[in-house]
Amino acid sequence: RIFSIVCIPGDGIGVDITDAATQVLTKLSSTFGTFTLKFDTLDWSSKNYKERGYYAPEGGVNSLKKYDAIYFGAVGWPDVPDHISLWQMILPIRTTLNQYANVRPTKILPGTSSPLSACVADPSLLDWVIVRENSEGEYSGHGGTTPSTAHAAHTVATEVSIFTKVGCERIFRFAFETALSRPRKKLTMVTKSNAQRHGMVLWDAIFYEVAREYDGRVEYDKMLVDAMTVRMVNRPESLDTIVATNLHADILSDLAAALSGSIGIAPSSNLDPTRQFPSMFEPIHGSAPDIAGQGIANPIGAFWSAAEMIRWLAGADGASNDEGLVEGTGVGHMVEAADCLMQAIANVTENGVKTRDLGGKSGTREVTDAVCEEIGKV
Ligand code: NAI
Ligand code: MG
Numbered sequence: 520r521i522f523s524i525v526c527i528p529g530d531g532i533g534v535d536i537t538d539a540a541t542q543v544l545t546k547l548s549s550t551f552g553t554f555t556l557k558f559d560t561l562d563w564s565s566k567n568y569k570e571r572g573y574y575a576p577e578g579g580v581n582s583l584k585k586y587d588a589i590y591f592g593a594v595g596w597p598d599v600p601d602h603i604s605l606w607q608m609i610l611p612i613r614t615t616l617n618q619y620a621n622v623r624p625t626k627i628l629p630g631t632s633s634p635l636s637a638c639v640a641d642p643s644l645l646d647w648v649i650v651r652e653n654s655e656g657e658y659s660g661h662g663g664t665t666p667s668t669a670h671a672a673h674t675v676a677t678e679v680s681i682f683t684k685v686g687c688e689r690i691f692r693f694a695f696e697t698a699l700s701r702p703r704k705k706l707t708m709v710t711k712s713n714a715q716r717h718g719m720v721l722w723d724a725i726f727y728e729v730a731r732e733y734d735g736r737v738e739y740d741k742m743l744v745d746a747m748t749v750r751m752v753n754r755p756e757s758l759d760t761i762v763a764t765n766l767h768a769d770i771l772s773d774l775a776a777a778l779s780g781s782i783g784i785a786p787s788s789n790l791d792p793t794r795q796f797p798s799m800f801e802p803i804h805g806s807a808p809d810i811a812g813q814g815i816a817n818p819i820g821a822f823w824s825a826a827e828m829i830r831w832l833a834g835a836d837g838a839s840n841d842e843g844l845v846e847g848t849g850v851g852h853m854v855e856a857a858d859c860l861m862q863a864i865a866n867v868t869e870n871g872v873k874t875r876d877l878g879g880k881s882g883t884r885e886v887t888d889a890v891c892e893e894i895g896k897v
Contacts, residue, residue, distance in 0.1 A: 521555045522587040522832050525797075529608070530565045531806030532816035533592025539818035539887040540590065540825045546891040547829070547860055553852045554832075559586070565596035565604055574607040580615045584796055587835065588828050589616075591801035592821070597808055606660065613653050616796035618789035619686070620693045621651035621768070622827070623803060625775040628784060628819070630869040631877050635755060635778050644756035647775060648701065650694040651768030653789055655686045656718070658765040680764075682718035687725035693792055694762035695733045701759060706739040709747050709763035709771065722764065748774060772803055776820075781876040783817025786824035788831060800828040814882045817874040822864055822890060830857040863893035 524544075528537035541558055548556050563574045574594070583589055589612065595604045612618070625647045627633045635642035659681035664674060691708075698706040708726045712719035723741070730739055742750060744767045750757065751774060763771055776785035782804045789799040802820030810816060833853035872889040873879025881889075 520835075521557055522835075523557045523559065523585075524588050524590055524828075525583060525586040526558055526560045526590045526592075527563050527594075527608075528560065528592040529563065529594035529806065530596045530604075531593060531808050531811035532804075533594065533806050535811075535814070535816050535883050536802060536818045536821035537590065537592040539883055540821040542887055543818075543822055543860065543890055543894070544825050544829075546894050547856050550859075550894050551852055551856045554856070558590075563594075563608060565594065565599045568599055568604070568607070574604070575611070580611050583612065583616065586797045588797050588832060589799035590825070590828060591799050593801070593804060593806040595806045610658065610660070612799060613789050616789075616799070617654075617791040617793065618796070618799055619652070619654040619689060620788075620790045620792055621653035622697070622788045622790060623649040623651060623768070623772040623775070623785065624823075624827075625649065625772070625779045625785065627779050628868040629865050630871060631780040631784075631873065633778060633780050635752065638752055639755060642755065642778075645779060647755075647758055648697055648760050649768050649772045649775060650690065650697055650760065650762045651772065652686065652690040652763070652765050654765075655681045655683060656765035680715075680718045680766075682721050682764075684721070684725060687722055688729060689792075691726050691729040691762060692732075693790075694760060695729060695737055695739075698737045698739075698760035699733070703759040704737050705759035706733075706737050707747075707758055707761050708739065708741045709744050709761060709767050710741060711744050711767070713743060719764075726762075744771070747771065751775065751778065776803060781817060782820070783874065783876045784819040784823065786820055786827055788824070788827045790831065794835070798828075798831055800824040800831070814884060815875055816883050817876050818883050818887055818890075819864055819868070819874075822860060826857045826860040826864075829853050829860065833857065859894060859897045860890075862897050863890050866893045866897075 526537050528534040544556055548554055568574050594608045595601050627643055627645055633642040657680045661679040662677040664676040710719050710723050712723045776782040785803040787803045791798050802824050867889045872881050872886055
């Protein structure tokens with residue numbers, strides 16, 4: 520089967536790591552020979568925004584619907600305000616394509632060290648999946664500034680969070696299904712309903728409503744987001760699957776990435792669990808202007824995201840279950856291919872081929888070549 524993938528490298532190291540990821544994916548599909556990946560590339564970048572006045576052209580986001588998946592690098596550059604790059608690119612893609620679940624796994628790779636070793640006896644027990652609500656909450660974009668000029672003496676700005684029953688229900692159901700699919704069957708819900716008394720209270724209430732369907736099958740608990748940061752550092756082994764709002768999960772997943780050794784290894788999947796539209800896969804890091812163009816960006820977050828993309832595509836021909844979620848049937852050994860890529864990454868870090876953020880001396884190119892070589896061996 521042929522899958523068509525659209526790549527949007529974006530800015531800065533987004534370009535380097537997308538190149539590296541397509542190289543690794545090409546190696547993977549030629550090694551397995553049971554599936555083919557066809558790549559198109561779109562130049563939706565800050566450079567083009569400066570020249571043309573837009574990131575995606577008119578109708579651009581809708582044009583992504585014809586692909587099987589979207590592979591994204593990173594967007595943002597110092598000469599464009601970040602809220603413009605985010606709102607013109609990544610957020611419209613997530614909302615237009617119904618990518619309401621953002622999945623962010625975290626673990627410590629072999630041969631790498633975690634800052635957690637200063638806090639706990641066995642940091643290797645860190646093995647989490649953060650499920651981020653990706654369509655509403657604090658990033659709904661509602662609010663405004665009055666008067667509209669920010670410099671008037673009595674300016675007031677509001678940033679309105681939106682929580683809907685439907686939005687909460689679907690993300691909790693997805694999170695419970697994720698927890699159920701993992702060995703420990705454990706879900707922690709993150710909230711701030713002590714201080715935020717409307718949206719967060721609804722969020723909690725819907726969680727317990729959905730939780731009833733999973734009673735006895737998934738063990739679950741609730742954490743206030745501030746206390747959650749402490750628990751992540753002091754008792755990492757007590758967590759497994761985590762579900763949090765758009766903002767909370769954004770922050771917690773950067774902490775999770777740092778605890779696992781580097782933000783450069785962390786992947787993310789923006790999923791439309793109904794599979795009506797293509798899902799999008801991207802490392803969680805940004806364009807890293809401070810190291811862009813130096814050939815030293817860690818490509819592992821990009822490779823891990825690529826592995827998640829292959830795993831997702833493996834379910835492409837699956838049938839919808841009762842929850843409206845599609846269960847994979849496995850297309851042409853693609854699950855094995857995803858596992859193979861993860862094993863190749865682990866072998867490479869274990870062998871000490873690591874970029875500087877992981878304490879190594881290798882560049883992007885060296886790590887990429889080493890991963891390709893391992894794929895050939897696995
Ligand atoms: P960042 O993730 O780009 O960089 C934070 C720090 O981590 C930097 O010191 C950087 O060098 C390092 N780093 C990040 N990825 C790395 C990698 N693969 N290998 C080695 N080191 C790595 O976050 P920052 O600096 O806050 O944002 C830079 C730009 O990226 C901004 O314009 C921001 O809006 C954008 N951004 C875009 C995202 C996206 O496209 N989804 C996500 C986060 C930020
Ligand atoms: Mg972030």
